[in-house]
Amino acid sequence: MIPARLIPVIFGLVLSCMMSLLISGVSTLRSAGLIDGFFGIWMGAWLPSWIIAFPVVLVVAPLARRIVSNLAKPAPKPAEGEKR
Numbered sequence: 001m002i003p004a005r006l007i008p009v010i011f012g013l014v015l016s017c018m019m020s021l022l023i024s025g026v027s028t029l030r031s032a033g034l035i036d037g038f039f040g041i042w043m044g045a046w047l048p049s050w051i052i053a054f055p056v057v058l059v060v061a062p063l064a065r066r067i068v069s070n071l072a073k074p075a076p077k078p079a080e081g082e083k084r
Contacts (some may be wrong), residue, residue: 012061016053024049 002010025045032041 009058012057013054016057017050020049020053021046038059 025042026037028042030047034037035041
């Protein structure tokens with residue numbers, strides 16, 4: 001199991017990997033088309049994208065959480081004696 005203190009970093013790793021893979025695939029497909037060697041071109045575009053995306057996610061995620069929490073309505077507090 002992964003130690004709890006590493007969960008935000010592992011989350012950032014997985015999220016940045018998946019998002020950069022998807023976006024680079026779409027961008028490569030749109031610019032080059034479905035040609036011979038597409039997969040190699042895609043992977044050549046993905047790796048540098050992921051190298052940038054991973055640290056950016058680690059820096060930006062806390063800011064995004066703060067912005068969303070400021071936009072969200074706080075949950076109502078339970079009345080005294082009520083269970084949550």
